[in-house]
Amino acid sequence: MEKSSSMNRDWIATARTLSEALPYLQRYDGATIVIKFGGHAMSDAKAMANFARDIVLMRQCNINPIVVHGGGPQINEMLERLSIKSEFVRGKRVTDAATVEVVEMVLAGKINNQIVQAINDMGGKAVGLSGKDAKLMICDAANPELGFVGDPVEINPGVLQSLAASGYIPVVAPIGMGRGGETYNINGDNAAGAIAAGMKADRLMLLTDVSGVKDAAGDVITQLSPDDIERLTAEGVIAGGMIPKTETALAAVRGGVRAVVIMDGRRAHALLLELFTAHGAGSLIRA
Numbered sequence: 001m002e003k004s005s006s007m008n009r010d011w012i013a014t015a016r017t018l019s020e021a022l023p024y025l026q027r028y029d030g031a032t033i034v035i036k037f038g039g040h041a042m043s044d045a046k047a048m049a050n051f052a053r054d055i056v057l058m059r060q061c062n063i064n065p066i067v068v069h070g071g072g073p074q075i076n077e078m079l080e081r082l083s084i085k086s087e088f089v090r091g092k093r094v095t096d097a098a099t100v101e102v103v104e105m106v107l108a109g110k111i112n113n114q115i116v117q118a119i120n121d122m123g124g125k126a127v128g129l130s131g132k133d134a135k136l137m138i139c140d141a142a143n144p145e146l147g148f149v150g151d152p153v154e155i156n157p158g159v160l161q162s163l164a165a166s167g168y169i170p171v172v173a174p175i176g177m178g179r180g181g182e183t184y185n186i187n188g189d190n191a192a193g194a195i196a197a198g199m200k201a202d203r204l205m206l207l208t209d210v211s212g213v214k215d216a217a218g219d220v221i222t223q224l225s226p227d228d229i230e231r232l233t234a235e236g237v238i239a240g241g242m243i244p245k246t247e248t249a250l251a252a253v254r255g256g257v258r259a260v261v262i263m264d265g266r267r268a269h270a271l272l273l274e275l276f277t278a279h280g281a282g283s284l285i286r287a
């Protein structure tokens with residue numbers, strides 16, 4: 001009897017959570033959400049399955065998710081297996097012609113297919129593509145010293161709009177093309193930010209391996225403005241690997257994205273917590 005009573009309470013709590021999500025479901029009805037997926041969750045089968053289930057649920061709730069993924073560790077592993085040595089300029093990998101072929105094979109081939117399959121296994125309709133498809137991302141060289149590393153300078157979102165309108169979930173590998181047809185490797189965060197701005201997305205969700213932007217005491221700051229980010233960066237509070245993420249967030253907001261969330265992608269169902277509860281799950285940045 002006691003066990004039955006406990007189970008009833010669990011179901012009631014679940015029903016209450018669903019009921020409380022109603023205003024958020026209404027708020028995001030028809031919204032475009034760009035999600036940068038990478039880090040730990042990509043190499044963990046359970047985390048991948050949870051992510052895929054959450055993406056399918058978002059689509060079922062009439063949200064238009066667009067997934068942009070990374071794959072740095074997998075690229076490093078493949079380069080080592082192929083005995084391709086990397087050179088570095090001020091800590092950044094030089095991407096020569098041989099390296100960019102491996103990058104495209106790993107990102108647009110292996111990883112992209114894995115994410116597409118995971119989403120489709122959960123009942124979704126995912127379609128994989130890279131920034132080269134339909135000239136989605138046109139790039140300039142980010143730094144001639146780095147070779148085929150690109151910055152997106154032109155986004156042509158028509159293919160993404162068409163897929164979303166037909167109920168499909170685009171999964172984008174961060175590979176772009178130059179004006180002369182060159183293949184460029186793009187930082188995953190930069191690619192996601194550029195696509196979010198090109199789509200005028202409601203949200204850009206940067207899934208990372210940290211819980212968000214932290215203050216000097218180490219506590220997560222739940223809401224920030226561009227001025228806050230510039231001040232905290234100048235003070236050295238925002239430092240290291242968080243700087244490029246906040247730079248991506250600022251560029252996206254200034255490019256027309258309503259808000260950016262930097263959050264811990266290792267946390268189970270972090271996307272749903274951020275979108276459908278009052279609690280949230282990271283640092284929200286908006287003008």
